Amino acid sequence: MAELQSSRTGDIWTRAEDYLSDKIQTAADLEQVDSLLSRVQEQQDLLRKQLQDTLQSQRDAHERAQERSQELKTRAEAFQSQRADLDERLKSLARSDASDDATKKIETRMGKVRNLEIAQGYLELVQQLNTLRDQARKNLSEHPDVSLQAYLRLRKLFDHLRDAQPAAEGAAPQLLYMFEQQSGELYAQVKAVLETSLRKTLEQMKWPGKELNLSEAVSEQWKQEVGLLLQLQEPDLIATFANRDTLGPSAVPEPLVLLPLEVMIEPLATRFQYHFYGEKPTNRLDKPEYFLTHVLDLLERHGGFMSDLLGPILDERARLSEAMESVYTDAVSAFITALLPMVVEKCLSFLPHISREPQLMSHFMHELMAFDTAIRDTWGYIPLPRMLTEWKGITWMILDKHGYFASWLAVEKDFALSRYRSIRDAPDSSEVDFDADATKTKPTKGAIRVNDLLETVTDRYRGLSSFSQKMRFLLEIQLSIFDDYHNHLHGALQAYLVASHTAGRLLQGGSEADALGLKGLETLAKIFGSAEFLDRKMSDWSDDVFFLELWDELQYRARVNADGSVGTDLKVDDVAAKTSTTIKANGPDVDADTDGSGLFDQTALAYRRLRQRCEEEILRAFDVNVHGSLKPYVKYAQWSSLVETPSDPLSMAASPSLDGFFETTAVLLGYLARVLAPVALRRITKHYCSTVQRDIYDNVLMHHTFSATGASQLKRDLSAIEESIEKNSKIPGVIGSSMKRLEEALFLVSLHTGKSQQGAFDGEGDGWGFEDGDEVAAEQDSTLTPSDHFAGIKEWGLWDAEKLIFESNEAARKALASMGLYHLSEGDARNVLKRRVELNG
Numbered sequence: 001m002a003e004l005q006s007s008r009t010g011d012i013w014t015r016a017e018d019y020l021s022d023k024i025q026t027a028a029d030l031e032q033v034d035s036l037l038s039r040v041q042e043q044q045d046l047l048r049k050q051l052q053d054t055l056q057s058q059r060d061a062h063e064r065a066q067e068r069s070q071e072l073k074t075r076a077e078a079f080q081s082q083r084a085d086l087d088e089r090l091k092s093l094a095r096s097d098a099s100d101d102a103t104k105k106i107e108t109r110m111g112k113v114r115n116l117e118i119a120q121g122y123l124e125l126v127q128q129l130n131t132l133r134d135q136a137r138k139n140l141s142e143h144p145d146v147s148l149q150a151y152l153r154l155r156k157l158f159d160h161l162r163d164a165q166p167a168a169e170g171a172a173p174q175l176l177y178m179f180e181q182q183s184g185e186l187y188a189q190v191k192a193v194l195e196t197s198l199r200k201t202l203e204q205m206k207w208p209g210k211e212l213n214l215s216e217a218v219s220e221q222w223k224q225e226v227g228l229l230l231q232l233q234e235p236d237l238i239a240t241f242a243n244r245d246t247l248g249p250s251a252v253p254e255p256l257v258l259l260p261l262e263v264m265i266e267p268l269a270t271r272f273q274y275h276f277y278g279e280k281p282t283n284r285l286d287k288p289e290y291f292l293t294h295v296l297d298l299l300e301r302h303g304g305f306m307s308d309l310l311g312p313i314l315d316e317r318a319r320l321s322e323a324m325e326s327v328y329t330d331a332v333s334a335f336i337t338a339l340l341p342m343v344v345e346k347c348l349s350f351l352p353h354i355s356r357e358p359q360l361m362s363h364f365m366h367e368l369m370a371f372d373t374a375i376r377d378t379w380g381y382i383p384l385p386r387m388l389t390e391w392k393g394i395t396w397m398i399l400d401k402h403g404y405f406a407s408w409l410a411v412e413k414d415f416a417l418s419r420y421r422s423i424r425d426a427p428d429s430s431e432v433d434f435d436a437d438a439t440k441t442k443p444t445k446g447a448i449r450v451n452d453l454l455e456t457v458t459d460r461y462r463g464l465s466s467f468s469q470k471m472r473f474l475l476e477i478q479l480s481i482f483d484d485y486h487n488h489l490h491g492a493l494q495a496y497l498v499a500s501h502t503a504g505r506l507l508q509g510g511s512e513a514d515a516l517g518l519k520g521l522e523t524l525a526k527i528f529g530s531a532e533f534l535d536r537k538m539s540d541w542s543d544d545v546f547f548l549e550l551w552d553e554l555q556y557r558a559r560v561n562a563d564g565s566v567g568t569d570l571k572v573d574d575v576a577a578k579t580s581t582t583i584k585a586n587g588p589d590v591d592a593d594t595d596g597s598g599l600f601d602q603t604a605l606a607y608r609r610l611r612q613r614c615e616e617e618i619l620r621a622f623d624v625n626v627h628g629s630l631k632p633y634v635k636y637a638q639w640s641s642l643v644e645t646p647s648d649p650l651s652m653a654a655s656p657s658l659d660g661f662f663e664t665t666a667v668l669l670g671y672l673a674r675v676l677a678p679v680a681l682r683r684i685t686k687h688y689c690s691t692v693q694r695d696i697y698d699n700v701l702m703h704h705t706f707s708a709t710g711a712s713q714l715k716r717d718l719s720a721i722e723e724s725i726e727k728n729s730k731i732p733g734v735i736g737s738s739m740k741r742l743e744e745a746l747f748l749v750s751l752h753t754g755k756s757q758q759g760a761f762d763g764e765g766d767g768w769g770f771e772d773g774d775e776v777a778a779e780q781d782s783t784l785t786p787s788d789h790f791a792g793i794k795e796w797g798l799w800d801a802e803k804l805i806f807e808s809n810e811a812a813r814k815a816l817a818s819m820g821l822y823h824l825s826e827g828d829a830r831n832v833l834k835r836r837v838e839l840n841g
Contacts, residue, residue: 122175128157129182136186140193147193148228151186155235158183190232191259198225198263208267208302214309223313229259230317237327241384255329255383260310261338268298269342276346285354288364291346292371295339299332299379306331318385326385333382336375340394343371347398355404358411362460365408368395369463392465405469413477416457420481423449424488430526432675442675443533444526450485451537454478462546467553468567471575474550474599479578482534482603489527489610496523496617518667521621525675528614532680535607542598551599558583578602615680619687622668626691629664632657633717634699639710640837652713654720662724669728678731685729689738692721697742701749702831705840711750718746741823745832748821751798753838802839805829 023029023036136150158179165176201222206213233256240253257265275282276291284290311331318328328334347368354360372393375381381391399405423429429446436442461473500520541547554575557566564572566583576584580601636657654662669688672681696718706714722735796819804815805826812826824832833839 125157125161125175126178129154129179132157133182133186136190140189144190144193144197145228147190148232151183151190152231152235154179154186155183159235159239187232191229194225194229194232195259195263198222198229198260199266201225202264202267207264212305219309223309226260226310226313227317229263230313233259234317234324234327238323241327255337257338257341258334261334265338265342268339272342272346277349285350285357285360286363288347288350289367292343292367295343296371296374298339299336302335303332303379306335310334329382329385332379336379336381337383344394344397347394348402351398351402351404355407358415361408361411362415365395366460368398369393372465373463390465393463395463396465396469399464399469400466405472409469409472409476412457412460412473413480416453416477416481419453420450420484423453424485432522432526432529434674439677440536441529441532441677441680443529447485447530447533450481451534454481457481458541458546467550467557468570470550471554471567471570475570475575475578479600479603482538482600483606485534486531486603486606486610489530492523493527493610493614493617496520496527500617500621517625518671521618521668521671524614524618524621525672528611528618528680529675531607531611531614532677535604535611538600538604538607542600542604547599551597554579554599555583615684618672618684622684622688623691625664625668626661626688627695629661630658630692630695630699632660634695634703636700637704639714640705640707642707642709642713652716655713655717658717658720661721665721665724666728669725673728673730681729682731682734685725685731685734686736686738689722689725689735692725693739693742696721697745701742701745701835704835705837706749706835707837708750708753711746711836715746715750718742737823741828744821744824745828747819748801748824748829748832749835751796751801751836753798798833798836798838802833805833 024033132150132154136147136154139146139150161176161179201218204213204218205222237256240256272291272294274280275294277283282290307330314328314331314334318324329337350364354364372391372395376391376393383391399408423446426446426449429444429449431445432442433445433448434442436448457473457477461470464470464473542551554566558572558576561572566572566575572584576582579599580597582597582601633655636655665688669685672684676684700714704710718739722739726732726734801815801819805812809826812829816822816824816826816829821829
């Protein structure tokens with residue numbers, strides 16, 4: 001210890017020596033010894049003071065540590081004491097029967113604590129309510145923007161409290177009611193102040209005059225007030241529209257009128273009421289287009305203002321958040337939304353006066369649909385942003401929501417059916433319209449007028465937006481008229497059928513000539529033309545965009561609606577029975593190919609069958625008339641006794657017994673040539689030719705024998721028959737191959753008995769007696785028609801033909817092919833040759 005003390009002393013002296021050596025190095029430094037000692041003394045005093053402060057701090061810290069330690073010890077002892085006491089109480093409770101009572105007391109006290117906490121929260125909410133309300137009312141006059149912000153905060157609290165009610169099981173209805181009352185009152189107060197301010201600005205702007213005051217100060221004031229009103233309304237807009245994507249199409253809410261536009265519409269509505277209510281000349285029940293056109297004029301006049309001034313404000317608000325984008329549409333659409341309520345109100349005031357006046361009601365609905373179309377198409381009205389469907393229109397609102405569709409449908413139906421009956425029963429309804437398209441079958445005037453009526457009905461409901469309403473018009477008016485007119489035509493056909501049969505003629509006292517002659521043909525042609533015309537029109541309608549869209553919607557609804565309903569009071573089975581059965585095959589899991597199907601399938605099929613039945617009767621009438629007109633010709637039996645052979649068979653006159661046939665052909669085919677389309681006429685004429693061929697072949701050619709002159713006469717008669725048919729049908733080449741069999745038979749029966757230019761078949765060589773060059777010529781000429789033979793281009797001898805045809809089937813086939821005869825069999829050729837008197841024995 002002494003050594004340590006000695007060492008410390010030595011260190012001190014060493015440090016002091018070093019310090020003095022550093023400070024006093026020259027004699028001049030000795031003069032500053034006093035000041036050096038003074039500084040050393042000051043430093044020593046400072047160090048001594050610091051040492052004393054440190055020792056004092058150490059003593060204070062030690063005392064605090066002692067006190068803290070004592071305090072902790074005391075608290076630990078108290079804790080141990082409380083723990084021991086609690087253990088004792090728990091043991092006492094465990095040993096007693098009072099545990100349930102204690103639990104209840106604890107729960108009661110905890111419930112009181114919770115109620116106190118809830119009450120405290122209620123009081124805090126009420127305090128905030130009162131503070132925001134007072135703040136808003138205080139600044140209403142001077143600072144409406146401050147009042148607006150206070151209201152928005154209050155509204156936010158109210159919305160949060162209302163949203164929390166379901167989770168809280170409606171725990172605070174009184175508080176919610178208080179917030180609702182105060183919020184509504186404050187909203188009305190702020191709205192009134194802002195609207196009053198905007199009205200004053202609009203007066204300065206001279207709205208809605210033609211010359212607006214759009215100075216910078218006025219415009220800026222207007223923009224500010226419009227913005228404040230929009231902010232005031234935005235909570236309601238967001239609550240109404242922000243979550244509409246989660247709703248079904250039928251649950252989309254109606255658009256709300258923006259508050260600034262409510263104010264701006266007031267002078268326009270006042271003028272509207274002045275002009276279109278009361279005893280004003282512009283308020284006429286028969287002129288609804290007056291007030292509808294006035295609204296369109298307002299759009300034309302103020303649409304530019306809305307787009308240029310209001311549009312940027314709405315766009316700016318919409319960019320603030322995604323919720324705002326689903327609230328604000330374009331400015332013109334917002335303006336239209338503000339105008340439509342006064343249009344609806346006016347329409348509803350109109351309808352009670354015109355609902356029992358068919359013409360007024362029909363005209364009103366037509367004008368209203370035209371108005372909807374103008375709003376929808378011309379102005380591109382979109383009530384709400386991101387709408388997936390078109391605006392349904394005021395027409396839909398009037399007809400569907402206010403229940404006027406049934407009365408309007410009844411009016412239109414009564415009018416259409418009345419007009420249809422007058423068309424059907426008109427004296428000239430059954431007259432053929434010969435001025436129609438020459439390339440089409442001529443319909444009756446009644447069919448044309450029925451079609452025009454149905455097209456008018458289509459125009460009546462084309463503008464409707466409701467699928468069910470359009471289908472009701474189609475089913476109850478158009479298809480009903482189609483069905484009734486079909487029944488009318490079918491009744492006329494049935495009357496003809498009765499008259500065309502013997503029993504019917506006996507009952508009615510008619511004649512066969514009237515029933516099966518021109519008069520009956522005219523009846524059939526009228527039914528045929530009317531049915532074909534309306535069938536064609538239904539095909540055209542099926543390709544119309546309007547009916548195509550209606551058909552697509554019908555198919556879709558029939559696939560997805562499992563309950564068998566495609567609309568209001570429209571069952572799938574009922575609709576399919578009147579339109580097309582293909583919709584019943586298209587279940588939800590079926591992807592059926594319905595190309596070619598349409599709304600008029602069933603109706604068009606009925607008309608098509610009626611047309612086909614008429615055509616069958618026309619053919620039957622032709623068969624009867626051909627058979628009757630050829631009776632004198634069939635009975636002529638002098639074919640084999642004609643011996644004078646003219647040098648030119650074509651110079652021969654046709655048999656006089658054909659005069660009746662020529663007259664019948666001229667009358668019947670001549671009339672059909674005027675009324676039928678070329679395709680139908682060609683088809684019927686070919687049947688006419690086939691009937692003539694069958695009668696002449698079976699009853700003339702195969703029942704008589706012919707000399708060479710008689711065969712030439714028959715060939716000349718056939719030529720005259722063909723000329724008559726082609727002349728009266730007015731279709732060049734209509735005969736075609738219809739009478740080939742008869743022509744070929746007459747070619748055989750009229751062969752000359754002289755030696756053939758070809759030489760006779762000798763049974764040697766190639767079996768035909770031709771040289772090589774002749775064989776080539778025979779192949780080339782084998783395509784010649786019988787008319788070529790009739791013209792004398794190439795002739796065979798009767799004996800050569802007889803030798804080959806009767807020799808064997810093989811030889812007969814080759815001979816017929818060589819002569820270009822392809823419509824006669826070997827047996828037919830032999831039977832025909834036997835009709836020559838030279839071969840008949």
